[in-house]
Amino acid sequence: MPGAHARATTFVAETRLPTERGFYRVRGYRHANPNTGAVTEPVCVVYGDVEGLEDVPLRVHDACFTSEVLGSMKCDCKQQLEMAMDYIKDNGPGMVIYLQQEGRGIGLANKIAAYAVQEGGVDTVDANRKLGLPDDTREYTAVENMLAELGVKSVRLMTNNPRKIRELECGGIKITGRIACVVKANLFNEGYLAAKERRMAHVLDKSWMYWDAKGNTYDSLDEMEGDYGDASVDECESFAGDGTRKFN
């Protein structure tokens, strides 16, 4: 993993944190967004010693104040974070990288505005568009840099989002597998989850599955050995540019 944007992410400090789930290493960083220059403070939560390892379980998680702090039931973010913390403890060493990219990058106030639009029956993608906001402005160079800094050679990514896998691969991260991260729907988030599946190609089944760069799926890593190459140039280009992506 090259860590091409190494100077953009600086390690600040590590502490040992006692949590309701057990003891984790928590590493704080400062990161300058290469598209906007905005500085955020990503955090890496580590269980065990990941340094120099391959196939490390990794959750790349974006902030969601409404669920993680307020307990909102409109999305699945908090449960996914908890699932990831449990997973790395039970199957570690592993990591959760927590990025301050609230609302898929539009920020908290804009996400609240999007929620207000959704109250009129508009789905999560169209609500952003009605407000003239991009679908997703998240960027993952901090992940690249943090993994390089820790010497993590390859990861198994906890996600249901194929685009996240491809985007991280485009940044040079070696992903050797996917770990599904599916949360049970409730009355308030079932429409949101359905929209993620329909509009954003999230895979919300519970099976373990592995993708190659062309989107073919396999039941095991053995089956796809040799096929899991670099993402195509087209895929990389579609994620490049000013950091703003469209889903359709």
Ligand SMILES: Nc1nc2c(ncn2[C@@H]2O[C@H](COP(=O)(O)OP(=O)(O)OP(=O)(O)O)[C@@H](O)[C@H]2O)c(=O)[nH]1
């Ligand atoms: N704009 C917007 N952002 C939302 C909404 N609900 C949750 N979020 C944000 O969405 C981000 C999480 O992205 P998701 O699309 O749920 O999932 P993902 O991270 O792409 O994919 P997974 O790895 O499978 O979880 C967090 O930053 C949340 O704050 C919403 O209705 N509108």
